[in-house]
Amino acid sequence: MKKHNRATVADLLALKGKRQLTMLRVTTLEEAEAAEKAGIDMVSVPPFLLGPVFREAAPTPFAVPGLEYGDHVSAEEYMREAFKALKAGGDAVYCAASLQTIRRMRDEGIPVCGHVGLIPSKATWTGGFRAVGKTAASALDVWRQTKALQDAGAFAAEIEVVPGDVAAAISNRTSMLMISMGAGRGCNAQYLFADDVLGTTRDHTPRHAKVYRNFAAEHDRLQRERIAAFNEFAEDVRSGAYPEKRHLVDIDEAELRNFLHRLEAEG
Numbered sequence: 123m124k125k126h127n128r129a130t131v132a133d134l135l136a137l138k139g140k141r142q143l144t145m146l147r148v149t150t151l152e153e154a155e156a157a158e159k160a161g162i163d164m165v166s167v168p169p170f171l172l173g174p175v176f177r178e179a180a181p182t183p184f185a186v187p188g189l190e191y192g193d194h195v196s197a198e199e200y201m202r203e204a205f206k207a208l209k210a211g212g213d214a215v216y217c218a219a220s221l222q223t224i225r226r227m228r229d230e231g232i233p234v235c236g237h238v239g240l241i242p243s244k245a246t247w248t249g250g251f252r253a254v255g256k257t258a259a260s261a262l263d264v265w266r267q268t269k270a271l272q273d274a275g276a277f278a279a280e281i282e283v284v285p286g287d288v289a290a291a292i293s294n295r296t297s298m299l300m301i302s303m304g305a306g307r308g309c310n311a312q313y314l315f316a317d318d319v320l321g322t323t324r325d326h327t328p329r330h331a332k333v334y335r336n337f338a339a340e341h342d343r344l345q346r347e348r349i350a351a352f353n354e355f356a357e358d359v360r361s362g363a364y365p366e367k368r369h370l371v372d373i374d375e376a377e378l379r380n381f382l383h384r385l386e387a388e389g
Contacts, residue, residue, distance in 0.1 A: 128182045129163065131214065131233045131277050134299055143311035145301055146319065153316045154180035164301075164311065169203065172210035186235055188216040191243035197223040204232045214277065218243055221274040228275025235278040236271040238264050239289075239305065242282075255284040265292050272298050280313065281305045283330065304330025 137143060145164040148154045149171065157165050158180040165180065169187040176185075187207040194200045200223050204215045214233035217224055218241055224234050239254045248254050255261040264284055271279050278299035281289050290308020293300040302309035317323050318331035324338055358364035373381075 128213070129184045134164075134184060135277065135297070138297075138299055138310050142307065143299075143301075145311050145313040147313070147315040147317075148180075149316070151175065151179045154183075157183055157316075164313075166216060166313070167212075169207050169210070169212075172207060172212055174211070177211045184213045185211060186214050186216050187212040189219070191218040194219070197226045201227055201230060201232070204234075205230075208232065216280070221270055224271065224274045224276055233278075234276045235280060235301070236274075236276040237280045237282065238267040238271065239280075239282040239284040253283045253285070255288045261285070261288045264288065265295070268292050268296050268298070268300075272296050281309060304328065 134143065143163040144161075145166065146153075146157050146162050147166040148157055149168055151171070154165060154167070154171065154176060162183055164184045164186060166186050166188060167176070169189070172185070172187055187210075189200055189203050189207070194203055197219075200217060200219055204217075204227055207215055214235055215227070216235045216237070217227065218237045224236060227234050240248065240251065242251070245251055248260075255264045261284075264281070268279060268281070276298060278301055279296075280301045280303055281292065282303040282305065284292075284305045286306025286308055289300065289302060289305035293309045299311065300309040301311040301313050303313045314331055318327060318333060320335050320337040321333040321339075322337040322341065327333060355364065
């Protein structure tokens with residue numbers, strides 16, 4: 123198999139402040155391959171997507187599988203899943219668990235990306251799915267969370283739906299790679315979900331998302347075509363239009379007569 127060079131944690135940290143990185147959440151091999159061909163720097167992936175086939179489709183993006191909050195309980199469970207993800211082709215892991223858990227993984231050399239600002243799995247503590255850091259006190263809380271993650275050994279943190287000026291000030295004061303989801307250009311990477319970029323979602327589109335295509339309309343068109351094709355197939359079966367002779371395998375007439383003769387004899 124051809125070897126490909128992909129960024130390391132050290133490579134990404136060396137780019138902090140030098141250029142904006144791109145990051146997408148992808149959930150299919152087709153999306154992963156598209157990210158590869160588009161030159162996307164980093165991808166967030168569900169752990170089940172990882173493996174040799176994933177790396178054949180997307181050999182170069184830095185992959186961050188998410189250890190979903192609530193799917194694991196103890197630090198040992200998080201560590202076990204993290205090692206599995208790294209062996210399967212991940213480069214780091216996303217973890218929104220406790221600082222103690224993140225510290226344990228860092229002690230074992232597992233690169234961890236944390237999360238500050240609006241953390242969906244913990245949104246009840248910050249008032250639901252709404253911006254965080256719009257007051258001085260709230261912004262200071264985001265900074266303290268960032269510093270705590272850095273002290274725990276995380277190399278990066280997603281910072282979600284925080285005012286751009288606040289996120290920029292925080293990014294300038296931490297050694298971590300700060301990944302913006304709706305937190306402005308003052309961070310080190312810009313992160314969106316492929317679903318939003320492609321326009322596949324049918325309900326609420328987040329304010330920070332930018333839709334580049336309308337896949338929902340294309341999916342609707344394909345579904346209409348799918349139903350029409352199935353209807354035509356059903357009608358052909360009912361009318362006898364399918365199957366035709368060209369869809370069948372031929373048998374020599376002599377062989378057929380021989381078969382029917384023997385069949386009759388055995389009957």
